[in-house]
Amino acid sequence: MSDRLGRQLAFLAEADRLKSVLRANTLCDASRRENSGEHSWHVALYALVLADQARPEVRIDRVLQMLLIHDLVEIDCGDTPIHGSHDAVSVAEAESAAADRLFGLLPEDQARTLRALWDEFEEGVSPDAIFARSIDRVQPVMQNLESGGGTWRDFNVSSDQLDARVGVKIARGAPRLWDHVRALTRRYFDAPAG
Template identity: 35%
Template sequence: MAERISPISDFLLQLDRLKAVDRRTYINGGERVENSAEHSWYLAMACWAFAELLQDDFDLLKLLKLALVHDLGEIDAGDTFLYSKNRATAHIDERNCINSLASHVGNPIRSLVDVWEEQEAGQSREAKLLKVIDRLLPFLHNMTSQGQAWRDNGIHKVQVLKMHQFIESDYPEIHMWFIEKLDYAVGQGWLKDA
């Protein structure tokens, strides 16, 4: 039995490295930045909650798997800030990390690469919801921290609008809520109105 447990325990310790990846998003109230493992858990819970709210026949197990693997590539690649100039190429290093994790001798999850690629492509119903929720959570954190990450990084309203525009076509009700909160943030001076 030990010969089976040792490899998987080493694999789990590789996954544990996600806890050491800090994001630029502040947790509720702005006390500190969250790490990517915290974000992954929060994303999975939020996806589950939204799937229940929307009652749109989601494959919940698939949705939760997509959420859990979503940021695993950051173990080696680090977190890429939403408004970073390097955003377009971040997936390359993330994909390399996923391939490395998938080929780990202790990895029993044969579909790891396929699940990660599905969330990356963002085409399935579940992957589309995941992308929306993944954008909303940092936005929500900015709302509860008086725009701390936006203010730290000099973010403008137009940047936020651009990165969240895709929500409108798939989830117009969520997009309307987002616009209302965005206007409030601008009114409070948390975002530059440009």
């Protein structure tokens, strides 16, 4: 029992390091870059509030759990900006090794359960994972809109590139949400540069 608790608390202390992993996008007020710990909270809140955008078979409680753990591997690997260039295969390998290490801190039964949940998110095939991934993609779009361009300016992203790289993935799990947000992004990209 005590060893079980010891392992759980060691995992939770290690998880604290996610608060020091910086993402490409900023807070809505552009005051600083967002970290992956607070991002994980924000996307979980997104999923809770936007649950009515999910297909009927989606179980929001599982989506919340996925989103709480989806970025933990960044403790070892850092964040991979969607508009940056990277080698998808080597990123996936490094993240898999990070998942081995991090979930391996837990008692075996929980390591198995949470690793399977993380794998499900990564595979992006189940209805829960598809919705979770749509939510994970839409939050930085809203951060960029609120902060006046954010990573779209930094990486010189066009409206068409956004549609192709991000919009398609949001629309997969939450088509009406993307319709709504796309109208907002079109308005941003159509406006004269400020």
